[in-house]
Amino acid sequence: MTSLLGLGALRRLPVESRPLIRPGTVPAGIVHIGLGAFFRAHQAVYTEAALAAAGGDWGIVGVAPRSTSVVEALASQDQLYSVTSLSANDAQTRVVGALAASHVAALDPARVVALLADPAIRVVTLTVTEKGYRLDPATGRLLSDQALDADLAGDRPPTTVPGMLVQGLLARARADAGPIAIVSCDNLPANGRRVQGMLDAAFARAGHDDTWVRANVRCPGTMVDRIVPASTSATLSLAAAALGVVDQVALSGEPYMQWVIEDDFPGGRPAWEAAGAVLTSDAGPWERLKLRSLNGVHSAMAYLGALAGRSTIAEAFEMPGLAEAMRLFVAEDVAPSFTPPAGVSVVSYGASVLSRFANPAILHRTTQIAMDGSQKLPQRVLETISDRRSAGAVPRWGALVVAAWMRYCRGVADDGSTLGLDDPLADTIRAAIKAAPATPEGLAGALFGLTAVFPPSLAQDEVVRSLVVEWLTEFEKHGVESTLAGVS
Ligand code: CS2
Helix, strand or coil: CCCECCHHHHHHCCHHHCCCCCCCCCCEEEEEECCCHHHHHCHHHHHHHHHHHHCCCCEEEEEECCCCHHHHHHHHCCCCEEEEEEECCEEEEEEECCEEEEEECCCCHHHHHHHHCCCCCCEEEECCCHHHHCECCCCCCECCCHHHHHHHHCCCCCCCHHHHHHHHHHHHHHHCCCCEEEEECCCCCCHHHHHHHHHHHHHHHHCCCCHHHHHHEECCCEEEECCCCCCCHHHHHHHHHHHCCECCCCEEECCCCEEEEECCCCCCCCCHHHHCCEEECCCHHHHHHHHHHHHHHHHHHHHHHHHCCCCEHHHHHCCCCHHHHHHHHHHHHHHHHCCCCCCCCHHHHHHHHHHHHCCCCCCCEHHHHHCCHHHHHHHHHHHHHHHHHHCCCCCHHHHHHHHHHHHHHCCECCCCCECCCCCCCHHHHHHHHHHCCCCHHHHHHHHHCCCCCCCHHHHCCHHHHHHHHHHHHHHHHHHHHHHHHCCC
């Protein structure tokens, strides 16, 4: 049997696959919550490159909220794992050495609180997905549920992300352990301000004094970008072939990556700029650019592709008319909806996004991206539509995306096969659809009524509703594939 990746295997790896730093030698300065593929192929890669270029005590302690499998595998591999960058005709595998340790919060919640109160830790980064913040997608307000309220009452170890942060920051204040930055790396709108708002609301609801937090905690906003699909057995085989050892948690992703970070770190930070990140005073324009053009198009392709039986984004890209519809969506609806970063053309950015989505080596499942639509739609599509409506425009392509999501929510593809609805609001969505007539008008009426997703101004907008109903009617009559083939 081939041996496992680990410190002992490093010398036998091909030179170009070895970590950029000596793993296990850099003291921890960052806690990262959410040990998923995206963090390991993005922020960890940037941080390792920053450490290699500029040094610093910025090793990362990874925290998986619940899942034990990645933490167990990492423990058996001395915290090492590999990322393979895949383009159409090239694959480059490299082991990342940025992780100092990893833990499962659910198994040892007190450890997470203690880490946040450790003076050596000066940055907390988060990839906990949109729903992990427990915020209402339409308004950004902190939700109320049993687990969160019990965490905020503070009479048991925390299980939710806001609960971990509140209890960790209270412990840090008691220990007077110094200032810290809490950095969301999720695709939320104005993610820094959302996290700040979440902390403010959580402290207020729990009745805690937040004087220390106001003086010592900053929440810089970020824009994060790299396509990193869920790993499959093919990903692991590719890594094993390149490394000559088994990596049980190998990842693959596109070669492209980008990170724009607001430079507001009261306790210091790694020299991420030495690794190619952009440090700025306002990530907002980058964030809107990426959420509206990249993620908006991604979600559109996921719903349209899945409805038409395409299992990956690259396969969906081949559908006649789809790329053209997406090009028109970006040019006619997204580009005029906001002011992009200086010197950036939204249309050119959109074209480069489409060429990334066409990468045939990236097997990104449409159903993976389709997940959690209720949490994603507002910032990816609805803000574009609202901004265009405020300008008096008719956002036909934005309405196409909303219609695709609504049809997907019915749970049936155009060939009659079942589509799973994986969404925190799945029960509410299913109940609303069931209670409405099975017509395009009925479906639109049921889902526009979801106040957690659609702001009242959009739900009551007759222009938008009739555009959505028109697309739903086309889908019902001809199916998604033929509807798109008619786009020009
Ligand atoms: C995707 C993103 O799963 C999704 O919803 O749209 O994960 C996307 O791949 C990344 O944001 C790309 O940076």
